[in-house]
Amino acid sequence: MEPPAKHEEEDEENGPRPPFAATVSRVAVAQICLTVGYAAAEPAALCSLADVAARFVQTLARSGASIAAAHGRTDANLLDLVRAMEDLSLPRGFAGAFNPTTPLLRSSILRELMAFVRSVEEIPFPRPIRRESVRARVSPSFGQMGREPPFGHVPRWLPCFPEAWERSRREGEGGGDRREGEGKREMAKGVRLLGEGERVLLAGRERVCFRLEYCGGSCGERKKKRVGEEAEERCGKRR
Amino acid sequence: MNSSSGEGRHDDDSALAEFLASLMDYTPTIPDELVEHYLSRSGFHCPDLRLTRLVAVAAQKFISEVASDALQHCKARQAAPVKDKSKQPKDKRLVLTMEDLSKALREVRKLTVSSIYFFEVTFFGILIYCLLIEKKKKFVMIKV
Numbered sequence: 356m357e358p359p360a361k362h363e364e365e366d367e368e369n370g371p372r373p374p375f376a377a378t379v380s381r382v383a384v385a386q387i388c389l390t391v392g393y394a395a396a397e398p399a400a401l402c403s404l405a406d407v408a409a410r411f412v413q414t415l416a417r418s419g420a421s422i423a424a425a426h427g428r429t430d431a432n433l434l435d436l437v438r439a440m441e442d443l444s445l446p447r448g449f450a451g452a453f454n455p456t457t458p459l460l461r462s463s464i465l466r467e468l469m470a471f472v473r474s475v476e477e478i479p480f481p482r483p484i485r486r487e488s489v490r491a492r493v494s495p496s497f498g499q500m501g502r503e504p505p506f507g508h509v510p511r512w513l514p515c516f517p518e519a520w521e522r523s524r525r526e527g528e529g530g531g532d533r534r535e536g537e538g539k540r541e542m543a544k545g546v547r548l549l550g551e552g553e554r555v556l557l558a559g560r561e562r563v564c565f566r567l568e569y570c571g572g573s574c575g576e577r578k579k580k581r582v583g584e585e586a587e588e589r590c591g592k593r594r
Numbered sequence: 595m596n597s598s599s600g601e602g603r604h605d606d607d608s609a610l611a612e613f614l615a616s617l618m619d620y621t622p623t624i625p626d627e628l629v630e631h632y633l634s635r636s637g638f639h640c641p642d643l644r645l646t647r648l649v650a651v652a653a654q655k656f657i658s659e660v661a662s663d664a665l666q667h668c669k670a671r672q673a674a675p676v677k678d679k680s681k682q683p684k685d686k687r688l689v690l691t692m693e694d695l696s697k698a699l700r701e702v703r704k705l706t707v708s709s710i711y712f713f714e715v716t717f718f719g720i721l722i723y724c725l726l727i728e729k730k731k732k733f734v735m736i737k738v
Contacts, residue, residue, distance in 0.1 A: 376632070417638070
């Protein structure tokens with residue numbers, strides 16, 4: 356099928372790119388139109404037909420999922436799908452629709468699909484589609500790491516706490532209870548190895564630490580002054 | 595009689611089982627990844643690939659029917675005698691236009707809407723009739 360290149364260029368210049376799924380469905384629908392006998396297609400008509408195809412699949416899926424849920428199941432099966440297809444085909448009509456007691460596995464819709472598969476040539480999608488890889492970002496548990504949780508109420512099967520949190524806790528315990536504090540900057544030199552299963556920080560990364568203090572009115576003024584002094588210091592350093 | 599019907603059922607079941615098994619070798623035009631994307635978006639969860647392919651085949655069949663209806667409209671328009679020869683299109687290629695597609699989809703919509711319209715008219719018609727009967731009864735009681 357000859358692509359309408361002129362219109363595509365105009366679309367790319369004017370509007371945003373369509374989603375990937377819409378683009379793939381447009382290509383699939385264009386292939387179906389080619390098998391039917393078309394030589395070309397208007398872009399608007401092709402987009403509309405691709406949208407109709409997507410809506411058909413979604414309607415079928417929603418209907419099947421609701422039928423499965425009505426029967427107390429989370430996973431849909433063949434019977435749910437056949438019933439959903441029958442509901443969708445009911446307005447257009449199909450053989451055996453008058454008899455609601457017809458077994459679902461002997462539905463005429465399935466027979467029509469079988470006849471369609473036998474009659475139509477197999478035309479697969481031209482290019483393989485890359486699946487979105489779902490990385491398992493499960494951090495190891497305390498038991499897997501061979502460590503004891505820091506608190507008694509934390510079970511060993513829970514994932515390990517972040518190393519930064521544990522480090523800050525150790526620093527806080529070593530320096531005593533500090534309520535007042537000031538903002539400071541640290542330069543993290545070199546690459547840090549945080550342990551098994553943890554990410555490695557980038558080198559030369561600037562870190563900013565803040566410690567919040569809670570106090571009354573007079574302390575609030577002192578805090579504001581301190582924040583202002585810090586801002587002046589920063590401006591002075593930059594100049 | 596019963597044995598023949600039983601054999602018939604057995605043949606149907608085996609044909610269905612063969613068809614579902616053949617779906618693993620058959621590659622529909624609509625790719626599995628696209629169908630799985632829309633199925634997951636709609637809440638349809640099924641790990642069986644054969645059902646995904648069945649949905650793909652059903653969608654392909656639906657789009658083929660709509661496209662072939664639109665093709666019939668296109669051929670009918672091209673075959674129609676044109677009075678003004680200057681307006682006759684030079685390009686005789688079969689092009690999917692919005693006009694033909696809307697006619698084909700209108701047939702689908704007409705059948706869907708007409709069934710809903712019929713149901714609503716009958717339902718409200720029965721409701722109004724019942725209300726009228728109730729009112730007539732009240733009038734009769736007052737007169738008596």
